[in-house]
Amino acid sequence: MRLKWGIIILLLILLGLVPILNSGISIAAQAYEIRDLSGIKIPDYSSPDLFPIGQAIEEIIAQTKEETADTPRNPQCVLMKWSDYIRYIDPKIGLPEQQLDRLIYAVTVDVIRRPWEGHVRFPAIVWEKIEKGDIETIEHFTSRQDIYFFDAKTGEALGFGYNPFVIILPKQ
């Protein structure tokens, strides 16, 4: 009788672990920073010849759903110049002067990406730690927001990035 109950309890424990392992939440998500830049007003650069970016945003969300255990949410988009981006959003990066006037769409999607769910080109020394399950490294390389950059005239994809925090983009 005791053995029977023991087996039942063990089965219940194992069955309870299945959805946790499948959900991608076996590593606790840490608190993260929210950078609210909505008080900043970007000049209105809109013109009739801009690339319609809506379809690309829908495709990004669809692809992200395929790639991540988390559900992508809160897509944001703002039209700006590279110089606005560097000035208001990320002063730690820079581009050659001749590119600073280029009009871009900055698109963000909030989603938790574990290191194996993204497209970071990892140096081997880092990937080895992730493969071994080093929790600190996995957490350090987990991002909370995707960001994509498109040329606003042609729609050409210029780049992408992952933020460990969530940015609320400036307004137009």
Next chain:
Amino acid sequence: MLIFPSVTYAQHYYGKGEIYWNSTKHWSGGAAIFPNPNPDYYVQPSIGYAANHTLWVFTNNSDQSWNEVGYSKGRNLNGHWDTTLRTLYYAFRLPNGQYYEYRSSNPVGNPGTTHSYKISFGAGIWFIYIDNILQGFSAQPLYAKYIQVGLESLYYANSCRTVYSSGLQVNEDGVWKGWSGNLSRIYQSSGYHFSWVTPLSSSNDWNDY
């Protein structure tokens, strides 16, 4: 081995070499010359698959942040993943955890076209160059503890033909010099190969597929 619990996941396969130090050296740059793969890589046509040949220069005396520049096949294009898209690219991984990757506007050229790649530090900024043309820069602390060059692939069976790297340089105490005389190691996933041709001066790497 970690069992990845996500919907889909990317594995990484390497054929690359590295120099590093254990007793502090003041490394503030790295450089390499290599041709576009010829014949070109064949990347399996599936979302997220890519292969790249890259120079990585780390920052902040750590293995958590870096600058990178190189050749890549397989990229997000307007929401679609395109495994036939060939680009030159550069990227930063900042100490605060941000990662940004950009497509270079430099023409990638045909298979076999050779490009020079350089990452160097000045006035608090790391600068990234392709063929001596500035691509972008990031504010990150000194110094580089690791510099790597070689092949990275996101699918084991991507067909990655041999790429020959040459002119491997490190900037130490403000002077450009060869990689020789430093500690080194190689990373080889199953089926992937890296070898020094001239020890720490030139190398090649490939995948058997």
